[in-house]
Structure formats: C-alpha cells, structure tokens
Amino acid sequence: MINNIKFELLETILEFINDNYFSPTTTELTNILDIETEEKTSKLLKELEDLGLIEKKHSKSRNLALTYKGRKLLSNNMR
Secondary structure, eight states: OOOHHHHHHHHHHHHHHHHHSSOOOHHHHHHHHTOSOHHHHHHHHHHHHHTTSEEEOTTSSSOEEEOHHHHHHHHHHOO
16 A cells, blocks of 8 residues: 555656656656655655556656556546
C-alpha cells in the first residue's frame, strides 16, 4: 500500500503527462507538490519505482512513465 504523498505524486505525474505530453522533472514535481527538497522527491520517486508503479527511462531528462500497475492503482482509486 502507498501513503497519501506517494499517491498524490503518482496522480500529479499522470496529470502532468496528460496535460503536457511529456513527463515532469524532479524540480517541477517538487514545486507542484510543495515538497521540501528535490532529494525528498527523488526518494519518493525511487520508492514508487521500487513498487513497480513508475519506471524511469534513463535516456532523457523527462524520463518518468507510469507502468500498467501504476495506472491501474490510480484508476481503481478514482472510481
């Protein structure tokens, strides 16, 4: 199970991708969610990646993608 901040981070990534057709940077996520530091945002992103909810494409700076598991979690909780 994921806590509220991780769920909110996952929702924000999806909304950002839907609105902009590319993924947000760590700095953008930190600012949007008003997280204290980019290091904390990076740690949260790593935890989401470890849970299999997002994956990072290391070839680009805008490299986040929601996995099927991440999208399914969001769709189940938005009903």
